[in-house]
Every structure is written in C-alpha cells, then in structure tokens.
Amino acid sequence: MPFDRRKVRGISLAVLLTVATSVTGLTNQAAADTMTQLNAARIVADMGAGWNLGNQMEANSNGIPSETAWGQPTITQALVDKVKAAGFKTIRIPVSYLGHIGPGPNYTINSAWLNRIQQVVNYAYNRGMQVLINMHGDGYKTINGAWLICDAANQTAIRDKYQKVWQQIATRFANYDQRLILESMNENFDGQWGAPTQPCYSNINSYNQIFVDTVRRAGGNNPSRWLLVPGWNTNIDYTAGNYGFVVPTDRYRSPSIPGNEKRIMISVHYYDPWDFAGEENTRITQWGRASTNPAKKSTWGQEDHLDRQLKKMYDKFVTQGYPVVVGEYGAIDKAFADSANPRYRADYVRAVAATAKKYGAAAVYWDNGYTGQYGFGMIDRRTLAVTQQGMINAIMSGTAG
Template identity: 70%
Template sequence: MRKAGPALLAAVLAFGGAAYGMTRPASADVVAQLSGPQLVADMGAGWNLGNTLEANNNGIPSETAWGNPAVTQAFIDRVRAAGFKTIRIPVSYLGHIGSGPGYTVNAAWLTRIKEVVDYAYSRGLYVLINMHGDGYKSVTGSWLICDAADQTTIKDKYQKVWQQIASKFQTYNEHLIFESMNENFDGQYGNPTQPCYSNINAYNQIFVDTVRRTGGTNASRWLLVPGWNTNIDHTVGSGFVLPTDQNRSSSVPANEQRIMISVHYYDPWDFAGQEDGTITQWGAGATDPAKKSVWGQEDFLDGQMKKVYDKFVTRGYPVFVGEYGSIDKTTYDSTNNRYRADYARAVVATAKKYGAATAYWDNGWNGQHGFALFDRSTGAVTQPGIINAIMSAVGGSQPSSPPTSPPTTPPTTTSPPANPGTGTCRVASTVSAWNTGLTTIITITNTGTTAVNGWTLGFTLAAGQTIVSGWSAGYSPASGAVTATDAGYNGVLAPGGSTTIGYQANHTGNAAAPTGFRLNGATCS
C-alpha cells in the first residue's frame, strides 16, 4: 500500500513515556531455529509503520515527507504496549541510491533505518524491513520496474542495494526478517503479463541469493517474498516461482524452510479502501444490506486464506498477510468502526486458522479515509475497538489443523463480568532453545465457570535462566520466581477462554520449561 488518505500536518512532537519491558543488545549472534508454525505463533499481532520510511519528496525518501512525525522510541513502546509483537517497516531507497556501478546507499539513510529498526528490535519485537516504493511507476525516481527495458542494469542495482542492507544487519537475530519488495507488478490491475512476472521471480531469487551470501545470521534468517502485486490469486496460481534456497546455513534442518510468502488482503475494496460512503458495513453483523458489499464476506475470506494454506503452508512455507485493514468512513456512517473491527477480527482469526501471520496497515492518518490506530504525535490509541478485535483474534490457541467446514459467522468475543472471577486454570508451555538462548510460549486457559478479570501468573524459571524480553505481559523479576502481569487487552479470561504470552531468556545450559504455575495465586494444572 502506498500513501492513502489526506496528509498529516507536518509536525514533529516529542513525547515522553517509560520503556515497556526489558531490552537486549541490538546485535545478537544466536539464532532460534523456529519452524514455520512456531514463527507464525511467535509473531502474534502485527502492525505497519506506514507512510514513514517509504515516504518521499520528489524521489528522495524522508520519513516526514508525507506528514507523519519522526519515529521515536517512546512511540514504538506505545505500539508494543498495545499488544503488537511484530512491526513491518516499509522502506524506500530511490534517490538515496548512488550511481552505478557501486549503487552506494546513502550512509545516513541506512543509519536512520537501523535506528528505527532498533526501536522495535531492542524491545524483543519482530521487525520486517523491505524495499517498498522503488517499484511503483507512480513514484518519482522508481526503478525496480518489471517491464522496463534494461533489466540487466535493474537486477545489478537491486543486488547491490540488498547486499548493503543485508550486510548492515548481518548480526541481528531471527527477530529481523527481510522482505524482497512490496506490491511489484506492471501497474495494470489485470492478469499478470510475461516477461514481467518472470522478472519479479528473478528479483526474488537475486534477493534470496544475495542475503544468504552475506553470511552470519543472514544465512539462516527468514526471508519474505511476494508474488504478483501480493495478490493471493496471482500468487497461488500460475506464474509465481518459489526461489531456491541453496545458500542457506547447514544449521537449518533439511526438512524445514526459511522462506515466507507475502500477500496482502483488502477485499472487498469497496468496503476496505474505496473513498466514498456507499459501502460502510461488512460481515454477518451488517444491519443495512444497501451498505454491505455483494461479495468479499466471511466465506470469501476463508476461501482466500485456504488457498495460501493449501499452496504454501502445507509445504512448510509460512504466509504473512503483510497488509490488511479498512479506512475510516464514520463521516458517512457512524457505525462504521464496528464493522472495521469485525473485519480486522475476521482477517486475523481466519489467517491464524490457516497458519498465517498478519500486520495491520496503519498510514498514520486519523479521520476520514484514514487507516490509523494511533496518534503518531502523542502515542494515544485512537481505535481501541479495532485493536481489541485484533488482539482477541490472535490471542487464542491455534488449532492443529484448519477445520474442513469453515464457520459461517465471524468470531465473537465474550463481554467481561463486573467483578473478577476465581475459576481454576490450565497452563501449557513450549520451549524452543538454542545455544545460550530460548523462547518460551505460554498459553493460559481459564477452566473455571467464572470469568477472570485481571490476572497475574506466577512461575519459577530454571536455574541459570534470565528473561531478556517478553510480550503480552509484564515480567518481574527477570529470574527465579517470576510474576507475569496481564497487558490490559488480555486481562479478561472468560470461562474456557485463553491467552498466549511469551518471553525470551538467556540460559547457562539448562533450557528447562518453567514450573509451578499459579494464576492469581491458584495452582494451575
């Protein structure tokens, strides 16, 4: 997605705020060998820092060019505190690339990209960076054009730019993911054309080969590649060719992949992105048929996600829905935000059902036709209903396989009771360990008959383990007898309800799972 909606006021307002959670070094030389399903589960809810590092002024990238303020650590902390565990950071290079044959990327621009990456990476979040606007014909200075004449020069430039990016982040661990490009296609919204699609496939192969050959963690990190315009039908259909991964590290198990597939989801467009007031409602809960699209409802969404599951997930290639969302049409229909939340909940829940991670598209614009969930200047949440819908959809336990008969109604949430409950509990934990580090994912289930409204989970770490970062809860202290406290959005556990939290820890040889779980003081099974 490119710039959408009115431009924000060009103001940079600094704001304070405590750092959330514990930090870790910006460089890490250990890599968790997460399988595809483990990665998707660990990525949790994702969010896009849109219209920022991909913004440009006459072909020169600048993060404030489209009206959003400069990114700060405090703002990223606010996004993390809202429950997001993955941040996709679109990046353009354009006029910051020097002339051939070296095609040197401006050092200050690479440094700024690194600073913004570190805001999220240092907090234990997953971070995705890509080459975003360089392939748009509508952008001044674009050059990654699949139907341009001189493909030899384009491919040489592409290889050398990605070599510099990959080298810059060579030591970062598995929480950093590279994405080869964004919505690359010939600019015509029709069927793919050849040899344009062949060139897109070639770009993806150059990307994988180049990143792998820079060595270090790049030899085993997860890499994300799109098909034609990140379109689901044109990616699962003929034309898309998976890149080979012959240069990856021998440490990766032979039966596992390290390549992800990128798709975007904005269907039906008349609800999600069309800037008029005709279609403002979506889903089974719509109350006015005249305001609801005649296509693109829950059954269509389920079918699209099943396509990528059947084509890629079943073969070990995780899918990342790198953009989804719907614009604000409350000026036309005051109930619109309800349906925007329903839409977000359904996309996230259905993607999760079919083994895909997701990232909401946020362009920083609040108001008519905007996608924003936060005020970029103050960090305030502006769409709590949509965020709550996302978190409720991603927070439950993952089924072992997609059901054969998809539901006909969207997921629902249970309203919390007025007072806390005191039911019993069940806790399951999974540990993925490597060298001197580990990742632990904990699922808490309320097995009682009364809702729990606000919780703390006590447990004991094995000797020699120290938590270095955590998500979906606050953790204190970092070792020994630890208490995890709910993050607010996941504080209510209805009877039978569950939530998933997790942390990364260092260890001195003992990677055992935590023990002695107690929810609000009650021992859990």
C-alpha cells in the same frame, strides 16, 4: 494496493528530514551463523499480532525518502513502545531507497539513511519485538525515481543495482537474530490491473531469487534468516494460482537448518472488498454477517470469501512448509458517514486476524498514521493516543484464536 491510495489526504510532500546518524544496537560485522532455529509454526506464533509503520520510511519528496515527507512526525521510541503496549508483537517497517542510492557501479546507499533505518529497527528490536523491513516504493511507476520496474527494458542493470543494494542492507543487519525478517519488495507488478503478464512476472521471480541468494551470502545470521517474498502485486490469486509465481531456490541456506524445514515465507496483502476496506466512499460502510443494512454492504468479499482466499495460501504454501504473512490488511474510517462503521471495521480486522491464525499465517495491520476521515490509523503518532481501541481489541481477539 496501488501506492497513491495509501497517501494521507491533503499532506504536503515538501518537508525533508535531516536524517539521524547516531545508531544504537548491533554491529554489522560478519560472523558465524549462530541463529536459534525456529520452524514455520514457531515463527508465525512468535510474530503474533502485527502493525505497519506506514507512510514513514517509505515516504518521499521528489524521489528522496524522508520519514516526515507525508506529514507524519519523526518516529520515536515512545511510539514503538505504545505499539508494543497495545499488544502488538511485530512491526513491519516499509522502506524506500530511491534517491538515497548512489550511482553505479557501486550503488552505495546514503549512510545517514541506512543509519536511520537501523535506528528505527532498533526501537522495536531492542524491545524484543519481531521486525520486518523491505524495499517498498522503489518499484512503483507512480513514484519519481522508481527503478525496480519489472517491464523496463534494462533488466540487467536493474538486477545489478538490486543485488548491490540488498547486499548492503543484509550486511548491515547480518548479526540480528531471528526477530528480524527481510522482505524482498512490495506490490511489484506492471501497473496494469488484470492478469499477470510475461516477462514481467518472470522478472519479479528473478528479483526474489537474487534477494534470497544475496542475503544468504551476506554472512552473520543471514544464512538461516527467515526471508519474505511476494508474488505478483502480493495478490493471493496471482500468487497461489497458476499464473507464474516461483518460490525461490534456497541454495545457500545454512546447513544447520533441518533438511525438511524452510526459511522462506510468502507475502500477500488483503483488502477485500476494496469498496469497504479502502475506497473513499460513503456508500459501503458495513461488512460481515452482522451488518444490518444491505444497501451499505458490499456484494462480495465477506467471511466466506476471506476463508477461501487464505485457504488457498494454506493449501499451496503452508502445507509445504512455507509460512504465509498477510503483510497488509485494514479498513478505512467511515464513521463520519455511518456511526456503526467502527463496529464493522472491528469485525473485519478480527475476522482477518482469526482467519490468518486458522490457516497458519501471520497478519500485520496497515496503519498509515492518519486517524481522521478515511484513515487507516489506530494510534495518533503525535499525541500517542490510541484512537481505535475497539479495533486493537478485535485484532488481539482474532490473533488469539
């Protein structure tokens, strides 16, 4: 979904974080690939139920990323422990780089920012969780300093910068095992709603190919690491349909991977129907076959639509050995307008998790840290109180099948 729909309502963008420089965990020295090989079914099973640490490491103030810029507190080990205790096995950590990237030709990432990214990764990784990190906001036209723009004229310079930034990230995390998954970008498109355009889609495909080649050649365990790539705006139809998406060629992968197995995953997001899941209105507050008031239910996007959409991904990719990750899904809180809304939110997330499981995909709930009106949040990041236990129970139930 578009970037500005995720922002917490009424927050200030003026607060900057003094980034921590102490880092725990593994070193970034290159080493031989010693990764335990996990096939597609095993990696999805290991991921289990997923949770997004949204509106933190991708937050920014005037193009400078800062984890507190959008009103959230500093990320702590205690928060990650609470997420794990709730039953989640995977944490996706959206990350923006933006103004923390230095000038060319080296495009050096600010060391304090990269250290802090690694420290947050380690909060989950050192607890045995699966971790996804990506390049999240650098491709949004609405963000000051965004540069990964698929319809910009200077594609040669963009590709050079993209390659050098991912080289640094992949090198930093080279020795992490299969529990770390790297994701090339987030919701990249030309900013115009509607069918994909060229050459913008071809440029997105090029970024994905550069990402795969760069990570694979960065040493350590990267030659056999699972890598996650999206199509146009992580849209299911524009990824699975005949619109121009190309799965990257994995030409530098480890020879230890069996020839018929893949190490590339396909990323999509799911917020259908948007008028229930994300639109800030009081009209559509119910979802699914159990809804009691037709006037409060969207005219589309119910269980049959969900099944068809994820089946498209199964038929196109899972059957060919490419796991699918629904990297974001969720529904905002409208309980203030309809006391029954929590029930339908729970029905929705249970259905997404269960349908993903049915079609061999992993699903990662979008938690933006905001637990009030129109928020996606399920855990208060200041008090660590679980505010939506019913939804968490529903996710765990759906993930269990």
